[in-house]
Amino acid sequence: MTATQAPSLRTFHMSKAFGQLQALDDISLDVAAGSFHALLGENGAGKSTLVKCIMGFYQADAGQVMFNGHEAKVRSPRDAHALGIGMVYQHFTLVPCLTAAENLVIARADTPMVINWKTERKRLDAFMETMPFQVRLDALVSTLSAGEKQKLEILKLLYLNQRFLILDEPTSVLTPSEADEVLGVLRDMAHRNDVTVLMISHKFREVKTFCDSFTVLRRGKCAGTGDARTASIAELSHMMIGDAGLRPPATRTAAPKSAPALHLNNLSARDVEGRHVVSNVTLTVPAGQIVGIAGVSGNGQSALIEVLSGQRALESGHITVGDAAFSPTRRNFDRFKVFGLPEEPLRNAVVPRMTVAENIAFRSFDKSPLANRLGILSPARIRKRGAELINKFNVHTSSPDAPIETLSGGNVQRAVLARELSGAVDVLIVANPCFGLDFASVADIRGKIMESRNKGAAVLLVSEDLDEIFELADQIAVMSEGQITYLAATADTDTMQVGQHIAGHGK
Amino acid sequence: MSVISPTMRRRFRPDARIATIAEAILIPVGALIVAALVFSVFLLVLGKDPVRFFGLVWTGGAASAFSLQNTLQRAAPLILTGLAFAVPARIGLTLLGAEGALVLGGFTAAVTAIPMIQAGWSPWIGLPLVAGIAMSVGGVWVGLAGWLRHYRGVNETISSLLLTYIAIAIMNFLVEGVFRDPGSTNKASTMPLSADWRIGDIPGTSVHWGLVAGLILAALLWILMERTTFGFSARIAGGNLRAAQAQGLPVGRLAIASCAIAGACAGLAGFFEVVAVHGQANASLAAKYGFTGILVAFLARQNTLAVVPVACLFGALAASGGLVQRRMDMPDATMLVLQGIIFVTLLVSETFYGRLPFFRTSQSGDRT
Numbered sequence: 001m002t003a004t005q006a007p008s009l010r011t012f013h014m015s016k017a018f019g020q021l022q023a024l025d026d027i028s029l030d031v032a033a034g035s036f037h038a039l040l041g042e043n044g045a046g047k048s049t050l051v052k053c054i055m056g057f058y059q060a061d062a063g064q065v066m067f068n069g070h071e072a073k074v075r076s077p078r079d080a081h082a083l084g085i086g087m088v089y090q091h092f093t094l095v096p097c098l099t100a101a102e103n104l105v106i107a108r109a110d111t112p113m114v115i116n117w118k119t120e121r122k123r124l125d126a127f128m129e130t131m132p133f134q135v136r137l138d139a140l141v142s143t144l145s146a147g148e149k150q151k152l153e154i155l156k157l158l159y160l161n162q163r164f165l166i167l168d169e170p171t172s173v174l175t176p177s178e179a180d181e182v183l184g185v186l187r188d189m190a191h192r193n194d195v196t197v198l199m200i201s202h203k204f205r206e207v208k209t210f211c212d213s214f215t216v217l218r219r220g221k222c223a224g225t226g227d228a229r230t231a232s233i234a235e236l237s238h239m240m241i242g243d244a245g246l247r248p249p250a251t252r253t254a255a256p257k258s259a260p261a262l263h264l265n266n267l268s269a270r271d272v273e274g275r276h277v278v279s280n281v282t283l284t285v286p287a288g289q290i291v292g293i294a295g296v297s298g299n300g301q302s303a304l305i306e307v308l309s310g311q312r313a314l315e316s317g318h319i320t321v322g323d324a325a326f327s328p329t330r331r332n333f334d335r336f337k338v339f340g341l342p343e344e345p346l347r348n349a350v351v352p353r354m355t356v357a358e359n360i361a362f363r364s365f366d367k368s369p370l371a372n373r374l375g376i377l378s379p380a381r382i383r384k385r386g387a388e389l390i391n392k393f394n395v396h397t398s399s400p401d402a403p404i405e406t407l408s409g410g411n412v413q414r415a416v417l418a419r420e421l422s423g424a425v426d427v428l429i430v431a432n433p434c435f436g437l438d439f440a441s442v443a444d445i446r447g448k449i450m451e452s453r454n455k456g457a458a459v460l461l462v463s464e465d466l467d468e469i470f471e472l473a474d475q476i477a478v479m480s481e482g483q484i485t486y487l488a489a490t491a492d493t494d495t496m497q498v499g500q501h502i503a504g505h506g507k
Numbered sequence: 508m509s510v511i512s513p514t515m516r517r518r519f520r521p522d523a524r525i526a527t528i529a530e531a532i533l534i535p536v537g538a539l540i541v542a543a544l545v546f547s548v549f550l551l552v553l554g555k556d557p558v559r560f561f562g563l564v565w566t567g568g569a570a571s572a573f574s575l576q577n578t579l580q581r582a583a584p585l586i587l588t589g590l591a592f593a594v595p596a597r598i599g600l601t602l603l604g605a606e607g608a609l610v611l612g613g614f615t616a617a618v619t620a621i622p623m624i625q626a627g628w629s630p631w632i633g634l635p636l637v638a639g640i641a642m643s644v645g646g647v648w649v650g651l652a653g654w655l656r657h658y659r660g661v662n663e664t665i666s667s668l669l670l671t672y673i674a675i676a677i678m679n680f681l682v683e684g685v686f687r688d689p690g691s692t693n694k695a696s697t698m699p700l701s702a703d704w705r706i707g708d709i710p711g712t713s714v715h716w717g718l719v720a721g722l723i724l725a726a727l728l729w730i731l732m733e734r735t736t737f738g739f740s741a742r743i744a745g746g747n748l749r750a751a752q753a754q755g756l757p758v759g760r761l762a763i764a765s766c767a768i769a770g771a772c773a774g775l776a777g778f779f780e781v782v783a784v785h786g787q788a789n790a791s792l793a794a795k796y797g798f799t800g801i802l803v804a805f806l807a808r809q810n811t812l813a814v815v816p817v818a819c820l821f822g823a824l825a826a827s828g829g830l831v832q833r834r835m836d837m838p839d840a841t842m843l844v845l846q847g848i849i850f851v852t853l854l855v856s857e858t859f860y861g862r863l864p865f866f867r868t869s870q871s872g873d874r875t
Contacts, residue, residue, distance in 0.1 A: 329757075330755030331755070332755070333754075342753055347747070348747075350750055353746055366740070371735075375736040377738075377739060379733075403527070
């Protein structure tokens with residue numbers, strides 16, 4: 001396979017509206033051949049819409065795309081692939097039960113009815129020799145690490161001879177060292193003029209370290225462009241969030257030690273296939289503290305949260321709140337004042353088709369004053385209480401009666417906050433609370449979590465975002481392959497040490 | 508992304524509920540219209556006149572007091588079997604077990620009534636008791652599918668369907684064996700109930716009291732599902748099982764309870780078929796009311812109140828079947844073809860909820 005030259009891509013005056021929402025407003029983007037270009041912006045700034053227009057998932061209302069200096073008409077992702085534009089999505093699109101080689105071969109547009117594996121394998125080996133990094137071709141994808149999977153995604157595009165690579169937050173599933181390796185390889189390939197890379201990101205460090213140039217979007221408009229190596233972080237963040245300025249981190253105050261602590265003693269749980277996903281986890285969350293559990297997703301953190309919230313059976317071990325044994329039943333949630341902010345609220349915390357007010361009532365619908373002793377509900381009171389909390393927690397919704405699925409991600413999470421944090425909280429179990437949310441929501445939500453801690457709640461926080469853990473947690477634990485492999489007070493550790501334990505290189 | 512200006516922010520739109528209700532009515536009605544059009548094409552291909560067909564459905568189903576009563580007579584069991592599908596559907600379970608619960612409920616009603624009659628009990632005491640037994644048997648039978656689902660992970664759709672065939676086989680086995688009335692020479696049946704144990708018609712009509720029971724149950728179950736903590740919990744579990752678990756709701760018990768309620772409704776339908784229609788239990792109990800009930804519940808969008816008018820619609824189709832057969836010289840299966848087409852268009856229409864632009868309740872969706 002002959003390596004072609006890296007292509008260039010420009011968009012001119014791209015606009016796209018969804019109903020009344022102007023998602024893209026006159027965006028002109030210039031990605032030079034052989035460059036590593038960053039596309040920055042808050043959630044909802046229009047980054048994904050822009051690349052989806054380039055890829056042909058959406059048709060822009062106005063504007064045009066120039067590819068290698070020629071106007072390109074991209075009506076579908078198929079057209080984009082034919083031009084040589086490929087995309088790596090935030091989540092893997094590999095088939096886990098096939099090998100790396102099989103994944104590469106089935107990705108071809110012209111996979112024959114009968115695959116001659118001998119010749120395919122020769123082609124693959126020849127192709128791999130030209131690549132700057134390697135992936136074990138015979139390994140099942142399910143056995144590859146996240147970093148290897150991400151490399152395989154990139155190899156897949158190169159194997160299809162797609163030389164303009166669009167990456168949508170490619171490092172969100174990687175450890176810091178894996179991320180640096182993948183981005184370094186991409187930068188080197190770009191500088192050798194093998195590929196051109198357009199990367200959606202919101203991590204300033206990665207942009208500053210690896211990218212050549214950047215474009216910032218804000219509310220669908222182009223907020224700035226320039227040289228990534230010379231721009232300061234302050235400048236970049238100003239372009240991203242405008243004059244609102246950087247939010248101050250949530251303030252931490254000494255908490256009263258009145259509430260009971262949450263103890264996890266030797267917890268173990270299995271997945272559907274019978275593998276241990278949580279093994280012998282022992283951890284204490286003292287009252288008035290946040291204990292953060294860091295780790296790459298899929299190392300048992302979600303399973304641990306599921307055990308604590310009753311979504312997964314506990315195999316062995318026991319949970320206590322204070323001195324009393326705890327099991328995740330509705331009565332115990334109320335008795336011990338245990339509340340939760342699960343990850344992906346639309347999947348774990350709300351019923352998408354029920355109204356906002358009904359969703360807010362999930363904790364209280366079976367108690368006075370929303371229901372009487374016979375179990376008869378009062379829809380009027382549910383609605384009234386919902387409207388009050390919607391106002392108090394600043395949930396943007398067209399009505400308390402709107403289905404909650406019509407709200408944006410940040411507002412769904414605010415509605416869940418309104419439900420879980422409107423009363424006294426002794427234990428709070430939180431998982432990736434800010435994933436995919438915009439700056440304003442992130443500030444709100446972290447502030448509320450800190451407020452609960454400051455009032456004396458024991459907070460268990462699972463997050464894939466190390467910055468979030470370092471901002472909020474009093475103690476940091478690392479979870480790897482279902483076990484707690486590291487525990488330290490936040491003051492006594494740093495990103496490097498935690499990162500090493502996340503990557504499994506701890507002492 | 509939120510582009511709502513601060514001044515607009517607090518102005519709630521009052522029409523969100525209305526839009527939801529309008530959608531829930533217009534989409535099924537649209538599906539019915541499409542089904543009627545497709546069926547008209549089917550008739551035209553056969554060289555029959557669709558206008559005449561729908562005219563005959565009107566004549567046979569609703570045009571006179573006689574045909575109206577005929578319709579309601581057939582609607583009565585459909586209300587109950589429609590409820591039997593709708594209630595577990597709200598908690599996310601697809602149960603095809605109503606036919607089996609109806610058959611077993613009817614059968615136990617027939618065989619438990621006999622010794623009471625022979626012992627000379629008053630029907631005023633005996634009939635409610637028999638009705639309770641029929642409902643319990645139906646409840647246990649379908650509850651079994653819920654139990655298997657929760658404790659053994661068995662797919663409830665398959666198990667309830669298979670339980671239906673087992674129920675029919677059990678009834679046939681017993682009716683042709685130990686419980687056979689030696690006098691039933693043509694068609695194996697249980698002993699007929701004496702006249703004073705037969706439930707009569709609602710005064711002034713030819714419609715039996717099963718219709719009233721259906722109406723009362725539909726209203727009670729509506730209150731249960733919409734206005735009680737049980738129904739609210741069931742709706743949470745049906746809408747998002749993981750969220751229900753995270754709220755500590757007893758999802759297993761909720762599922763089994765709604766299966767048992769479903770079975771009890773179907774069992775009651777069986778009771779009325781025996782004490783009001785047939786007077787004994789035999790193979791005619793398995794008249795597919797349980798399966799038509801699925802269609803009824805689907806068209807009613809699992810709303811227990813809406814089950815009533817929809818059951819009447821299907822009752823009218825059934826009532827006019829004979830007329831269509833005679834006047835248009837068409838086979839008995841014609842109505843089944845129409846029912847099948849309605850079912851398919853309904854399933855397709857399910858995909859339109861939330862997608863029709865004029866029902867959108869909010870523009871603040873996040874598109875990134």
